[in-house]
Amino acid sequence: MTDVQMQDANGHANGSTAYGKAAVNGLLKVGSKPAAPKQTNKEDLQLVLQSFRLLIADLCQQFGMEGVGCEALSYAGHLKLNNLTVIYDNNQITCDGSVDLTNTEDVNKKVEACGWEVIDVMDGVNDVEGIVAALEKGRDPNRTKPLFINVRSIIGVGSAVAGEAVSHGAPLGKDNVAAMKKVYGWDTKKVFHIPDKVKKFYEDIPARGEKHVKEWNDLLAQYSEEYPDLAKTFKERMAGKLPDNWASMIPSSFPSDPTPSRKSNNMVVSNIFAECPTFMVGTADLTPSVNMTWPDYEIFNPPDLKPISGKKGSYKGRYIHYGIREHVMAAIANGLAAYSPRTIIPITSTFFMFYLYAAPAVRMGALQKLKVIHVATHDSIGAGEDGPTHQPVELAALYRAMPNMEYIRPGDSEEVAGAWKRAIEYDGGPTMISVSRQAIPQLPRLTKRDGVGKGAYVLQEEQEAVVTLISAGAELSFPVNVAEVLSEKGVKARVVSFPCHKLFREQPLDYQREVLRRNEGIPAVVIEPYVSLGWERWADAGVNMKGFGHSLPGKYIYQYFGFTTQGMAGKIEGFVTDFRDGKVGRGEFVEL
């Protein structure tokens, strides 16, 4: 390894660098008071800045351009996050050249317009004291706004490519690293060498860290004596513990009349949300649609904010109005989850289709195995009038393919209960609970909440079956009705509920065979108004969407696309005959 390789390994956006880990694991301790700034002189600080520059020369100019950055800027200013400081490494360089090739906005004015305070550091290369002074201003507890430090820097300073785009996208190379060291008065021959003066500057870090830990532990001990109940709660929250009885807060049964599964969601979780402060629940401006509130919920907002609508909040609030900002909603939820496992369990919510806007952050949550629960409503063409812009047909393929993500489509209130039980228990990544806008039939003698955790289970067995019908979510009653019609025609069908691909994929082969019975020669047909991609693994044929949806009221749209009981029964009967007669080639998935 050389300096150059290390630079490369620390490329932008790589997430968990050694730095990040150190910060999380030891140097920063939750709740600790800011330590008194260490006495330093300018020379020391310059040296430290140099050593950082040699370690990570690759910083980004994305802030202010990328949409999610703008969403964060706008919302953080609104929330008056006075303990947030952003250092803007304003080197005016992107991969393509100088930033002004594509961005000439007045960044300070834009940031101020969003409710931030701005401090300029005009000479970010030399004015180390200016940077430190600005950072210290960010620690002032009397602040009322987040702080934006606009540091004018020069990328690759000291090298032959200083201030050029090539310093951003490519490793500097041996010669340029040596040139930088020469400018700094360092030994140009040594690589991965930390000069003694730098080491010396940092040598008291372990001792300081120990001191912080001790102070913290003493404070907590004192607190525990004075406030034993609060201290117990605090420790349980930090240990990620939910109340022992959380699962019993889920109703054991549900009304049997048709219910939108987005309303079932509320019946299942509103008690848990009300009782367990672990849950931070938010929505991207769809409160009336997503049904994620609970009685007397409090809004997370600055306490001095007096909205026109009269909905006041406080920083104790656990309901977050993210605004029409899906992407940053998911990103903030990741941050809440990353703080400490299960100390906060963040819930996001919007229409399923709008999780395409949030997808890059949802993916980062999956990559980092963060426990976030995404609530996606209006998850089918059944959403109706809003039309194909709001009707997902291909999006499930993304979330079913995404590693660590459990995308669950529960088929009635009972299965909604199972989906939440699994989601609250699952620690391997995010969950997406995908529910319906429209009322859907309840299947009280058929559905089983414990079946959801296995991904799929037999809803209706039929020993002599010649076909297995598979479905999920809002359309789970479809195969039940189709099976009845087929039975009248003498075609015996069994029915499988299949709420989650990932969970079923992880079951033992024996269980999979027991559920699907394809190894007994019984073909499977899936009914789902998404495109078929992904179902071909579990079925031999499908009644699926072949293109985008259409703007029609819910009661007409299924008919328009052929999802009628009689229509589907006819197609499936034809398929069963073709299959029996050997007209379907091995491994050939048939679109019905």
Added chain:
Amino acid sequence: MTDVQMQDANGHANGSTAYGKAAVNGLLKVGSKPAAPKQTNKEDLQLVLQSFRLLIADLCQQFGMEGVGCEALSYAGHLKLNNLTVIYDNNQITCDGSVDLTNTEDVNKKVEACGWEVIDVMDGVNDVEGIVAALEKGRDPNRTKPLFINVRSIIGVGSAVAGEAVSHGAPLGKDNVAAMKKVYGWDTKKVFHIPDKVKKFYEDIPARGEKHVKEWNDLLAQYSEEYPDLAKTFKERMAGKLPDNWASMIPSSFPSDPTPSRKSNNMVVSNIFAECPTFMVGTADLTPSVNMTWPDYEIFNPPDLKPISGKKGSYKGRYIHYGIREHVMAAIANGLAAYSPRTIIPITSTFFMFYLYAAPAVRMGALQKLKVIHVATHDSIGAGEDGPTHQPVELAALYRAMPNMEYIRPGDSEEVAGAWKRAIEYDGGPTMISVSRQAIPQLPRLTKRDGVGKGAYVLQEEQEAVVTLISAGAELSFPVNVAEVLSEKGVKARVVSFPCHKLFREQPLDYQREVLRRNEGIPAVVIEPYVSLGWERWADAGVNMKGFGHSLPGKYIYQYFGFTTQGMAGKIEGFVTDFRDGKVGRGEFVEL
């Protein structure tokens, strides 16, 4: 139908309303001079405003919050689009309540910071003259900035729910519509009734339209006489015609040494881009990586902009530096494509993984069947060091599932030629050409550009084969090498190149059987370092990714995840044996 239903059918974001179509089909004619404003009086204008209000009460407050809006704002200001006017229907209402619940930024200041001029209309309910005056200012050809008209409006004005969130998300209902009509002095009993005064105001529209068309035709006739060559070009462009010889600008052969397919892209299209002004090519700040430039390309930028990097441009330029704004890049490309079919063919480019940021706009292009070509490089774990944040494993599932989208992974330069040939010919929606960062082997005696258009084709036939190996893109050489090793072990394998799911799905069943031969009992194994989801339709087993990637240099990463020739050959040999011995159940996809 009632007023209420019509409101509902015109819900936000629905795209192609009757209004939009009327505007595109007749009222606005490309290139026509702005007509002199019609003489109107305040009363007339108020009436028109009322009729619009009754038709569409559902307008959005998304601008300023949603990331893509901020990207557009920033870039339009940079480009100094002096013929762009945005009317901000500032009604301070979202679904959740008043906007200040989640957004308290100074919108005017933010917009000005992005290089726009702002005009306030403080009383958007009554000050119709103010709105008209602002709109007329927007038509001033001497403007130097885009114009933002901040109209303070009251949602649902005249109804009992005026200024309330419920007017946004739900139909107003009969009583409220009647209340509005009463306030306006309209007949409250009549529904879908256009008062005579409104009709009269609009009655000269057909005649004005005819006049515009005649003026335009006369102008074009005069222009054609004065500038016959330019007029010919203009007419061909408007007819969507490319030069007859465009396909012959693609080289007939390519160098045989290993080549990154992102570089093959440039070999294939740089002549076409240079010669055909139809193509508007852009990138989200990855010019050095995507290889989409051509000799002497000109940048699209304001002519008076003098960037620090010295890269000047003009409005004649056809190369667009979109900045780090993937989402709006795809949205703008949609707009360019929607202008008129094939008059402009927009090309976007970035890393494949970053097309997740652009996905909502890419989807809107697919929904509207817009001809946009997206160039996605670094499309595999082979991208290397940048790690799992940059290594797609699940994203292909989204684009393979998206209706109308052709996601193509060409396997060498010859297939890259085929991918572009298909993309330029395809008029049913967008194409994504997915290429490699790293050099990949060329297969000059095997690959066929015309095979790409069929989605899949036989790369190496073997009559006595016991297994078919399938692959695509950067890894197409893998099955060729594996087949050789298997052959040494006496296991005869044939190889299929499979660059595009959609194109193969659309082939006749006979062709599909000829290529895959699964109906002859030969199992197929896919080799692709994405997750398997979607391949189960075409294969019985797969060597695929089971989770996210890893940060490793390209030469180590395939090894790390088991994509070595010997390793894969061993697994596949085992599978072939299991398959022959009946250990693989019918329809059971095996992850190797």
